[in-house]
Amino acid sequence: MxxxxxxxxxxxxxxxxxxxxxxxxxxxxxxxxxxxxxxxxxxxxxxxxxxxxxxxxxxxxxxxxxxxxxxxxxxxxxxxxxxxxxxxxxxxxxxxxxxxxxxxxxxxxxxxxxxxxxxxxxxxxxxxxxxxxxxxxxxxxxxxxxxxxxxxxxxxxxxQPQDIMTRVLHSLRNNLQSKGNSMTESFDKVKDLQNQGHRKFVVHRSNLISKNWNAQKTKRVEEMSDNIINICWEFVKTKSESKDDYDDTYISEILKIIDKKLKTHEDLKLNEDFKLSLKLYICGFASREFQKIHNQFIQENNPRTALENFKHTYHSDFIGLYHEQDQCSKKADEFTRKCLKPALERYVTENLGMEMADKMVIGENSAIFRSRTTFQISVLKNLLDEFKFETYFCFIKSYETFVKDFIFDKIKKQFSAENRMIKLEEKLLNEGTNEMKQAIEEAEQDPKINDIKGFIKTICKKLENKLVFSKDDVDKISRLNDVNQKKFIECLKCYVNNMDTCLKESFQARDFQSKIDCLETKPQDLMFKRVWGCGKQCPFCKAPCEAGGEAHTKHFVSIHRPKGLGRYRFVNSKKLVTNICTSSVYSNTSFKCHDTNDHWRPYKEYSKIYPDWQIDPDPSTEASAYWKYVMAQFNQRFAEKYNAKSADIPSSWKDITKIQADESLK
Ligand SMILES: [Zn+2]
Ligand SMILES: [Zn+2]
Structure with a gap:
């Protein structure tokens, strides 16, 4: 598809x-x-x-x-x-x-x-x-x-260039209105985006829902905001690299990204004013960049400027024609360099990311990427092999970033080995070049074509499902020529072969990272979508949801982790908690946290606080040997990082070996 x-x-x-x-x-x-x-x-x-x-x-x-x-x-x-x-x-x-x-x-x-x-x-x-x-x-x-x-x-x-800032502001208003009216009042005070999005985004306590937020929660909000801002910056950057005009779909895409991210952090219970300030910040810098994109486009595509750009070609064609110089080689060269080559390069980069992602689910990596479950297991196995506290800490705290880095690392390893990336590029290039050669052959046989203009048009038309051509450049080359068609075709075939060799050399010359940066469809993003799921983490233990598809009604985790890993501690002793969510919701104990407004609530009624979660009460299930081992080994360090006291680890946990932890993953 x-x-x-x-x-x-x-x-x-x-x-x-x-x-x-x-x-x-x-x-x-x-x-x-x-x-x-x-x-x-x-x-x-x-x-x-x-x-x-x-x-x-x-x-x-x-x-x-x-x-x-x-x-x-x-x-x-x-x-x-x-x-x-x-x-x-x-x-x-x-x-x-x-x-x-x-x-x-x-x-x-x-x-x-x-x-x-x-x-x-x-x-x-x-x-x-x-x-x-x-x-x-x-x-x-x-x-x-x-x-x-x-x-x-x-x-x-x-x-006349249009005022993009106003259009962005308008899109933002629509976005807010579709979410109900509560936000529009504060928004009415905003007259333009001129002053928005400069310097660094600061999370003000007054913006947040509650004045008595602790430092930890504020830090989580900061991390989330930085993450959203970064993603949006990346998006804006990709857009400014393309030569297209600004389009309102850009800003609606950005607002969609923000809304989606905010939704995955619903547990932070952020208030509307905070969300608005984040959106204003992002729309602020985005609208300035979008204005630049638009101005640049207007300037480059102004018909007058375009004509001036063609002046040189017209002039040299004119001189050439006057002297009756051979135009065949010149025209064929231009057509190859300015039309066919960029179209082929685009074809390779457009397809490369997808092909790479396809390759990741077969062969040696299939064991990792086959399904969400196998992926989870490999990540945990990797963590265990490395066994560093900092890595576990990052894994639990910034789960998404961790997973992205993990995937990227696997892709890099896979494609840096045995020149695999280059082989794949060459395969795509060959596909493209062969279609091109075939189109040239077919056009050559077509008796209805009697000039170069028709010939070039026919080739482009034959390839229009695969390759995107710049109309300006095709036009520029098709004009002003009364050249010999047969000779032109001969030259063209020769240049196409040359181009093929040149492109292959250029694949060798560039490094992995710079190639990946150029891809619009990045393999790591495709893989991430495949294995990520909904990305929600259990409100108590931070284990990620395992339910399939985007549309599931309840989030679900098959084996929960000791809750202390998700920062849960006893109120009086401050010791981290070792039991797991399934037994807590079976028991008669209570919990309190920000989500309960610091009031005690029975665990049994967790679904009143977290209606999206399904945690089946079960007194018999224990944490897996894996997490018992991790918690026992890093008890002290988690306590330090979480500003708590270390947990009372059951003595049986201390006897678990690394091998047992590893086996419990299977
Ligand atoms: Zn849990
Ligand atoms: Zn879920």
Whole structure:
């Protein structure tokens, strides 16, 4: 489905470049593609549901044990379809607005260039008709005169940059309104984003829900905010590296990221004013960067500027034509360097991340990445092998960052070995080059094509599902040529082979990190999505939720950890607690914390405080040998870090060996 989505996106990005787009609008194309996606995904969903049902009908194995999960499995399959369709819709919508942004200018640019081309050809005819030979300086002069005259006749469309800050502010208002009215009152005081998002974001106590927050909680809020801000900065940075115009989907994407992150930290019970101040901060710096992106785009795509950029090409083509120099080689070289090569490079980088992620679930890493459960086990096993307190501390405290680093490290190890990254790039390059060569062959055989312009257009059209071409560059090259088509094709084939070699050399020259930085779809992000789940941690012991799919109604952990690892301590003695959540919710004991407003609440009523969690009461289950071992070994150090007293470790825990801890993972 990834490949499918990428091809659909490419199709939209190429819409109307090499054919008349009046027959069907870009919106039609989008609708059509989305319908197809829906059909494909429904097929996949039905197939999975069919398999689940037939498994239960056959009644093999312990069907009765998993009976209660049947509906869960079916729901997961359904929510998977919805997730995929949403992500495809988002991708296509973004492509659509990028393409629309470009199309605004293309009409004007075409008129400018058509006029100029005619003038250049007229001038060429005039010059050739003159009896005496013209020197280069005479030609330059004639060209310059013609250029100035033509430019002065063109109607000059001034493109005014838009006020992006206001648009961002508007999107933020909509975002707040959709969440209810409580926030809009404070928001009304905000007139613009000018003063927002400078310096460092500071978590003020007055912003938080409660004045008696302890330092630890404040620190968690700070860490969360820094994390959100970083992710948004990364997003803005990626956008400013592309050459597209600013689009409102950018800011709505950012607001979505913030809302999603805030939702995973619901347990912090942050108030609306705090959320608003964080959003204002981020929208502040983002809107300034987006304004820069927009201004840059307007400047680069101003039809006048574009024409000026082409002046050099027109001029050298004109001189070349006058002297009847061979244009074949020059044109073929330009077409290869300016159109085919960037399109191929994009093809490789667009696909590389996905292919890398695909490779991570087969072969030697499949044992780790096969499922969320196997992933959890490998992470824990790695921690045990290394056995450093600081690593465990990070793992529990910054679970998400830890997991991301872990995944990245695995990917790096996998692809740095045996030149695997380069081999993969070469494989993709070969795919692209072969399609290109085939398109050239086919166009060569086509009797209807009788000039270079038609030839180039046909090639681009044949490749439009795979490669994105810059219309400006294709146009620039197709203009002003009465070159020999056969010779042009010969030269082109030769340049394509050269390009292939050059690109392969460039793969060798770059290092892993810089390649990964360039990828829009990063393998570590794809892997993370695969193994991460919902990311919620048990409110007591901090073990991560194991329920599948994004849409589960209750978070669930199969084996909880000693609660002290999640900072739980006895009130009077301050000693860390060793028992686990499942036995606590069975017992008649009580707990208090920030979420209960520091009032005692019976553990049995935990679901009134944490309605999203399902912790089944069970007096018999103990913590796994793994966590007993970790807690026994690092008891003192956890206590220090958590500002508590060390736990009374049951004596049997102290006898557990590392081997036993390791075995308990299986
Ligand atoms: Zn727990
Ligand atoms: Zn969950």
């Amino acid at each position: 990834h490949t499918w989505a990428l091809e659909a996106e490419t199709k939209i990005l190429n819409h109307g470049k090499f054919e008349n787009s009046e027959k069907c609008t870009i919106e039609d194309v989008r609708c059509d593609l989305l319908q197809k996606a829906d059909v494909e995904l429904s097929k996949g969903q039905d197939e999975i549901i069919g398999k689940i049902k037939s498994y239960y009908e056959q009644g093999e194995g312990h069907v009765e044990l998993v009976e209660s999960f049947q509906q869960d499995f079916i729901n997961s399959a359904k929510s998977l379809k919805t997730e995929l369709l949403n992500s495809i819709t988002n991708k296509l919508d973004a492509a659509l607005s990028r393409r629309n942004g470009m199309m605004k200018f293309e009409g004007i640019k075409k008129t400018y260039m058509d006029t100029m081309e005619k003038k250049v050809l007229d001038l060429l005819k005039d010059c050739r008709e003159k009896k005496s030979d013209m020197t280069d300086s005479m030609l330059d002069e004639a060209f310059e005169k013609m250029w100035q005259e033509t430019v002065s006749t063109l109607s000059y469309t001034v493109l």
